[in-house]
Amino acid sequence: MNIRYRLRTTSWTAQDKPNSETKHMELRRRTFIGAMMASTMLVRAGMAQETPTKGGTLIISQADGTPRVLNPAVQSGTGTGLPGTKLFATPLRFDENWNPQPYLAEAWEVSEDGLQVTLHLRENATFHDGVPITSDDVAFSIDVIKNNHPFKTMLAPVTSVDTPDPLTAVINLEHPHPTLILAMSGPLMSIIPKHIYGDGQDLKTHPRNSEDVVGSGPFKLVEFQRDEHIILERYDGYWEDHLPHLDRIVIRILPESSGRTIAMENGELQLTAFESEPTVIQQLQKADGVTITNDGYGGIGPIDWLAMNTTRGPLQDKRVRQAIAYAIDKNFILNALLFGTAKDARTGIHPDSPFYNPDVPTYEFDLDKAAALLDEAGFPLKDGKRFELNIELPGFPGYRSRTEYVKAALAKVGIEVTVRSYPDFASWADVMGKMEFDLAWDNVYNWGDPVIGVHRTFISSNIGNGVWSNTQGYSNPKVDEILALAANENDQAKRKALYDEFQAIVAEDLPLYPVNATPLYTAYSDNVGGLPKGIWSVLDPMDGAYLKA
Structure with missing residues (x-):
């Protein structure tokens, strides 16, 4: 029998289960959906305790420059x-405890065999042109999304979607897919109007991706001026009458961090997110009337690591890779270079993830251990040198000091490092994608579930498939086996155990050396309330945000 969850006032209850099956129901709750839904109180992301005010314009920044399109599908x-x-709603949203909550879908079910997920849509939800949102x-x-989105593993097991009635969508799966529930939230599964996008045009270049956008979310598009701003306005037909609180959100496109910082200090901006430069973070921490936090980025899950090409020269030997880790003082990077703005990361899974395992082999700074491992691997010190390596300076800002530090640190154990820099991101990405490197700092996002953002780095079938794939050339049949099992395991406890084992193996093999969770911060003015509290930070509908009176 299926287990169905529906929102009733402020709590979750299981429907259609006789009292005699209470014990069985509780066991089911400890599996995939149950473990994710065990919270008894609904904590709406973005809702504050104080009474929100209605109206006003929130001015925020877009740090990544002008987006190519506005359609996350x-x-x-x-x-x-x-x-x-x-602009676009998703079936679910996630709270800060990694629990799914209703959004466009007011209830959902997972079949006993894990091969069907049934969504029950809200009756009063419409697109911005007033057309009802249906299961079609x-x-x-x-x-x-399955055919156009770059995250191919996210919906790969979906074979079809049945639509028995306008408010019911049954997602059929080739095999159990525990990633699916999370993939129906945040920026991952936007529900777009078939009557707009189903006209036969190329979905990736469809003109309505950025112009005359007809969305399904709490705000509608007013204006998209490239390199300047994006103006959103509250959608009065949004299914929850009291939301959104704001009249407008103005997104100013400000790729220069100094410009964002000044704008926050003088009140031109009320919110800036994805701030990662330590000096900027420190400056914003001192700004009057500004609060800054790194909470809420667990879903995005960015990690900085030193990538090591396991297919080249001395790096083929894991003892050499371990020696490099011992030669690097992680605490120096965290405190002297990042000024204490970042947290330690010991694996390829983000520390905020429920699957993170901190109890893995670690490499405390020890030059003697590093030297001994290099000797053992057959690279003795000769005339002050053992061998040479290149290190690629990433094609994005903020990594020069760390790159130069690695060069100096490895020189102390006889590894001569040459820094290679590139004029732009594309040039760096080309070298990384072709695996024509020895060492490189890299910054990779988890995107919520390991299947989406972690597996790609470690599975052998993904070797050399481009940037942010397995560019390390790492191949371990046991890891491939474990990750395949984890991708199909609906029992959360068993899945956690599999990922624990995976992280322990990789921490010893060390195809990359995880150093820190990328410092991402949100700074906002004291007159802003109701900001998102879920795992996606500002990649949230922000229907609960408001300006204080």
């Missing part, structure tokens, strides 16, 4: 996700 990334999650739109959107 065909484009990943925070640039598209920031406006896109306000959900089926259409899933097909569009």
Whole structure:
């Protein structure tokens, strides 16, 4: 029998289960959906305790520059996700405890065998042109995302979507897919109108991706002026009459961090997010009337690591890779270079993830251990040198000091490092994608579930498939086996155990050396309330945000 969850006032209850089956129901709750839904109180992301005021314009920044499109169904990334999650609704949303909550779907069920997920849509939900949102739109959107979105693993097991009635969508799966529930939230599964996008045009280049957008979320598009701003206005037909609180959100496109900082200090901006430069973070911490926090970025899950090409020269030996880790003083990076703005990361899974395992082999700074491992691997010190390596300076800002530090640190154990820099991101990405490197700092996002953003870095079938794939050339059949099992395991406890084992193995093999969770911060003015509290930070509808009176 299926278990169905529906919102009743402020709590979750299981429907259609006789009292005699209470024990069985509780066991089911400890599996995939149950474990994710065990909270008894609904905590709406973005809602504050004080009484929100109505109206006003919130001015925020877009740090990533002008997004290519505003439609997250065909484009990943925070640039598209920031406006896109306000314009388009998803079936679910997630709170700060990684529990799914209703959004466009007011209830959902997972079949006993895990091969069907049934969504029950709200009756009064409409697109911005007033057309009702139906199960046909959900089926259409899933097909569009599966065939056009870059995160291919996210919906890969979906075989079809049945639409028995306008408010019911049944997602059929080739095998159990625990990622699906999370993939129906945040910037990952925007529900787009079939009557607009189903006209036969190329979905990736469809003109309505950025112009005359007809969305399904709490805000509608007023104006998109490239390199300047995106103006959103409250959708009066939004299904919850009291939301959104704001009249407008103005997204100013400000790629220069200094410009954003000054604008926050003088009140031109009321919110800036995805701030990662330590000096900027420190400056904003001192600004009057500004609060700054790194809460809420667990879903995005960015990690900084030193990538090591396991297919080249001395790096083929894991003892050499371990020696490099011992030669690097992680505390120096965290405190002297990042000024204490970042938290330690010991694996490829973000520390805020429920799957993170901190109890893995670690490499405390020890030059003697590093030297001994290099000797053992057959690279003795000769005339002050063991061998040479290149290190690629990433094609994005903020990594020069860390790159130069690695060069100096490895010189102390006889590894001569040459820094190679590039004029732009594309040049760096080309070298990384072709695996024509030895070492490189890299910054990779988890995107909520390991299947989406972690597996790609470690599975052997993804070797050399481009940037943010397995560019390390890492191949371990046991890891491949564990990740395949985890991708199909609906029992959360068993899944956690699999990921624990995976992280322990990779921490010893060390195809990359995780150093820190990328410092991402949100700074906002004291007159702003009701900001998102979920795992997606400002990649949230922000229907609960308001300006204080």
